[in-house]
């Protein structure tokens with residue numbers, strides 16, 4: 001933590017803390033250890049694990065929090081660094097008015113992120129999650145679990161900080177291609193614009209797209225390489241005696257709901273196609289194989305998403 005309470009219950013920035021004074025955690029009241037030094041950013045640490053805090057705040061995390069705090073303080077009067085919100089027993093990284101900003105760099109289960117979001121929302125805050133900018137290779141963004149959790153699925157945007165130059169970027173029009181690969185437009189955005197940034201003007205994806213033929217073929221080749229007779233894609237292709245051309249024609253549709261889906265579009269579309277061909281219930285077939293993505297900001301009804309996907313797929317292949 002960058003701040004703590006002194007014996008007079010005043011909040012003190014670690015940088016201004018005194019070596020021989022006592023400082024306490026606002027949540028668990030444990031006495032904290034002040035860590036200062038040439039290499040360190042001054043901060044407070046728990047002697048033992050405090051259940052209320054995520055452990056392992058890194059140097060980069062401290063740096064980014066301070067950077068955000070200093071930049072926003074130039075533009076807003078009411079910027080708070082790590083304020084303790086006693087009503088919900090949470091310490092968001094930055095609060096400006098009714099906006100709360102959480103900077104998350106280390107992996108954290110999405111359930112915990114959502115719990116924090118819900119707590120802050122109950123206390124009346126609008127929550128924005130920032131994480132590191134995803135890697136970009138050959139026109140595709142590669143998102144880890146944490147980065148995927150930070151996506152705002154309503155507007156198909158996420159905010160990412162460049163880990164070396166610390167600049168802030170917004171990925172717009174995010175389109176999920178596979179479990180980790182996304183298409184997106186990347187735009188730099190000034191930190192001071194973050195709170196005024198109306199991501200709500202981004203409508204996300206509204207039309208149906210198709211995965212490039214080369215990507216569909218590449219995926220099937222990957223499945224073949226696994227050399228497993230149990231590979232679901234290969235079994236489905238074999239079972240239905242589909243040619244490569246048919247697989248390309250029948251699968252690889254990217255519907256707007258794909259942002260919620262981890263499962264590769266070729267796989268789940270083959271499953272639904274098989275269910276329709278053999279007159280099984282396509283909803284159950286899909287519900288059985290699909291893995292849905294979870295987000296830090298809100299929850300969704302998986303039933304509604306799966307029904308929507310089945311309906312859209314049936315419509316597009318006219319079955």
Ligand SMILES: [Zn+2]
Pocket residue numbers: 025026027028029030046050051052053
């Ligand atoms: Zn504590």
